[in-house]
Amino acid sequence: MESLITAAARALEAGDPLGALNRVALRNDAPSLALRGIAMAQLGDLPKAKTLLRSAARAFGPREAVARARCVVAEAEIALVSRDLSWPAKTLAAARATLGQHGDLANAAHAGHIEARRLLLIGRLDEAERTLAELVTCPLPPASQVVRELVRAGIAIRRLTTKDARAALGRAERAARQAGIAALTAEVESTRLVLDTPAARLIARGEARPLRLEEVEELAASGALVVDTFHNAVRRRITVVPLGTRPVLFALARILAQAWPADVSREALITGAFQARHVDESHRARLRVEIGRLRAKLRPLAAISATRQGFALAPRRTQEVFVLARPVEEKHATVLAFLSDGEPWSSSALALALGSSARTVQRALDELARANKVQSFGQGRARRWMTPPVPGFPTGLLLPGPLLKT
Amino acid sequence: MKRSAAEIVREYGPFAGVEAAHGVTYDGTHVWFASGDRLNAVDPDSGKIDRSIDVAAHAGTAFDGRHLFQIAEDRIQKIDAATGKVLSTIPAPGGGGDSGLAWAEGSLWVGQYRERKIHQVDPGTGRVLRTIESKRFVTGVTWVDGELWHGTWEGEESDLRRIDPETGKVLEQLDLPAGTMVSGLESDGGDRLFCGGGSRGNVRAVRRPRRG
Numbered sequence: 019m020e021s022l023i024t025a026a027a028r029a030l031e032a033g034d035p036l037g038a039l040n041r042v043a044l045r046n047d048a049p050s051l052a053l054r055g056i057a058m059a060q061l062g063d064l065p066k067a068k069t070l071l072r073s074a075a076r077a078f079g080p081r082e083a084v085a086r087a088r089c090v091v092a093e094a095e096i097a098l099v100s101r102d103l104s105w106p107a108k109t110l111a112a113a114r115a116t117l118g119q120h121g122d123l124a125n126a127a128h129a130g131h132i133e134a135r136r137l138l139l140i141g142r143l144d145e146a147e148r149t150l151a152e153l154v155t156c157p158l159p160p161a162s163q164v165v166r167e168l169v170r171a172g173i174a175i176r177r178l179t180t181k182d183a184r185a186a187l188g189r190a191e192r193a194a195r196q197a198g199i200a201a202l203t204a205e206v207e208s209t210r211l212v213l214d215t216p217a218a219r220l221i222a223r224g225e226a227r228p229l230r231l232e233e234v235e236e237l238a239a240s241g242a243l244v245v246d247t248f249h250n251a252v253r254r255r256i257t258v259v260p261l262g263t264r265p266v267l268f269a270l271a272r273i274l275a276q277a278w279p280a281d282v283s284r285e286a287l288i289t290g291a292f293q294a295r296h297v298d299e300s301h302r303a304r305l306r307v308e309i310g311r312l313r314a315k316l317r318p319l320a321a322i323s324a325t326r327q328g329f330a331l332a333p334r335r336t337q338e339v340f341v342l343a344r345p346v347e348e349k350h351a352t353v354l355a356f357l358s359d360g361e362p363w364s365s366s367a368l369a370l371a372l373g374s375s376a377r378t379v380q381r382a383l384d385e386l387a388r389a390n391k392v393q394s395f396g397q398g399r400a401r402r403w404m405t406p407p408v409p410g411f412p413t414g415l416l417l418p419g420p421l422l423k424t
Numbered sequence: 425m426k427r428s429a430a431e432i433v434r435e436y437g438p439f440a441g442v443e444a445a446h447g448v449t450y451d452g453t454h455v456w457f458a459s460g461d462r463l464n465a466v467d468p469d470s471g472k473i474d475r476s477i478d479v480a481a482h483a484g485t486a487f488d489g490r491h492l493f494q495i496a497e498d499r500i501q502k503i504d505a506a507t508g509k510v511l512s513t514i515p516a517p518g519g520g521g522d523s524g525l526a527w528a529e530g531s532l533w534v535g536q537y538r539e540r541k542i543h544q545v546d547p548g549t550g551r552v553l554r555t556i557e558s559k560r561f562v563t564g565v566t567w568v569d570g571e572l573w574h575g576t577w578e579g580e581e582s583d584l585r586r587i588d589p590e591t592g593k594v595l596e597q598l599d600l601p602a603g604t605m606v607s608g609l610e611s612d613g614g615d616r617l618f619c620g621g622g623s624r625g626n627v628r629a630v631r632r633p634r635r636g
Contacts, residue, residue, distance in 0.1 A: 019483075019577065019607065020518075020537045021516065021523070024482035024483060025480070028460055
């Protein structure tokens with residue numbers, strides 16, 4: 019619309035943020051502020067980008083609702099990439115509605131994708147899926163198609179439906195090639211890596227072997243009795259006994275399952291499940307009580323029989339017992355799992371994503387930092403935590419071309 | 425003030441490889457429009473691009489009978505229409521905030537978008553001779569039969585308005601359908617006004633009402 023704005027927007031779209039800044043660096047009108055914000059975001063200065071986009075949204079007049087909404091969407095994407103999950107989702111939803119009402123369907127879809135990525139990140143899969151389904155179908159720019167398919171793949175991976183995940187990744191790959199953006203192709207590749215590297219360990223009859231996600235899926239569909247350390251549950255197909263709130267019972271179930279078909283001595287059960295150093299008579303009494311409780315819980319899936327030296331698991335309706343464990347078991351594995359996406363997280367965002375208290379997360383992070391497994395930068399509220407970059411999902415800032423159009 | 429709905433008589437484009445149409449002008453046979461990195465000459469009968477000139481073209485376009493004038497970044501380029509060579513440049517009055525461009529009476533007329541202004545500029549030096557205030561964001565500008573018309577785009581609404589060149593008062597207004605953008609504007613000297621479609625990448629012909 020305006021000459022320099024057009025020139026700067028063209029530079030940004032061509033992947034030249036410095037060229038864009040050169041043209042509008044000294045201007046403080048609304049479109050220039052927005053362009054400077056997006057350029058700074060692409061150059062990695064997210065706090066500055068956020069401030070600029072917020073000023074731009076204020077500077078656009080009350081009649082320029084679409085331009086304002088685009089600034090809000092860009093700011094929301096920056097918040098997502100900064101793992102600022104407390105950013106107001108309602109503001110994004112309102113911006114998305116405004117864009118939709120004014121026929122800017124491509125940017126409305128982009129806003130919907132950001133919302134779905136946020137929901138996926140905090141594990142609200144049904145809502146993420148609903149958000150994607152709500153989006154008006156319109157011919158999307160290839161870069162947006164990649165994001166949509168990556169979100170679909172992410173949902174499928176978390177749901178353990180690997181066929182859907184691979185199909186979505188195939189579509190993402192084609193769209194990424196069409197978009198010709200190297201960062202997107204890399205993103206698709208790193209998601210594929212998640213599918214191709216071992217996702218779990220299978221422990222059976224005292225022996226362990228790595229499992230890919232597909233094999234985990236097959237295991238869930240098989241008739242075997244599975245002690246699942248990801249969900250702290252014991253299950254056989256759709257019969258699930260959740261033990262998440264009973265860590266002692268789950269520990270006992272796991273020890274018994276790992277030894278199956280052999281039995282386990284009372285001493286081994288007590289030291290393994292109660293973390294007791296010396297075994298005395300009170301422990302034996304407690305073991306009897308806990309085994310009784312576990313027996314009642316597991317009744318639909320297995321019996322627990324007393325043997326001469328201890329107890330043994332006796333599965334019902336199957337002759338297979340497996341323990342499904344994390345590839346590498348360590349303390350605070352769930353915290354590490356979130357951080358392994360390679361993005362900087364605030365401890366409060368982690369607490370929100372994990373559904374635990376900020377204090378618990380902070381303790382875990384401090385412990386992990388002492389073991390050199392995570393690193394932090396920044397101070398106070400701006401402090402962020404990350405692991406050395408590991409392929410994960412989702413990352414990246416898109417701020418696509420259509421956001422710039424006036 | 426007379427106000428009516430704009431009658432769109434024809435649409436040109438979208439054209440392959442054209443992301444946006446900025447400035448628009450008419451040389452008597454072809455409609456020229458600026459599309460970022462080139463100027464395109466469209467045959468108004470066939471609707472096809474006959475020729476193009478590779479030149480930075482970010483906003484308004486005008487024609488003085490021999491030369492094309494084209495705004496790029498913060499300057500106005502004077503281009504030999506026959507060879508496509510840039511002969512000279514002058515600074516644009518809006519310092520890059522410029523939108524529309526027209527030629528009339530030996531002067532260039534430049535729309536300054538967000539400032540809602542139209543400047544009359546000396547084509548030799550770029551000196552601002554006078555400034556007309558508008559009420560809306562100014563996109564394309566054109567003169568025909570002593571009438572000054574300009575396009576607007578504000579709040580997702582566009583119209584073409586004829587204004588009093590002395591006072592800026594709106595004399596006549598043609599409303600485009602909601603969401604239809606007007607970037608450049610040019611008259612064919614008759615009853616057609618050509619409008620650039622902005623990010624839609626097309627050009628529309630709108631009927632200019634006959635008076636009296």
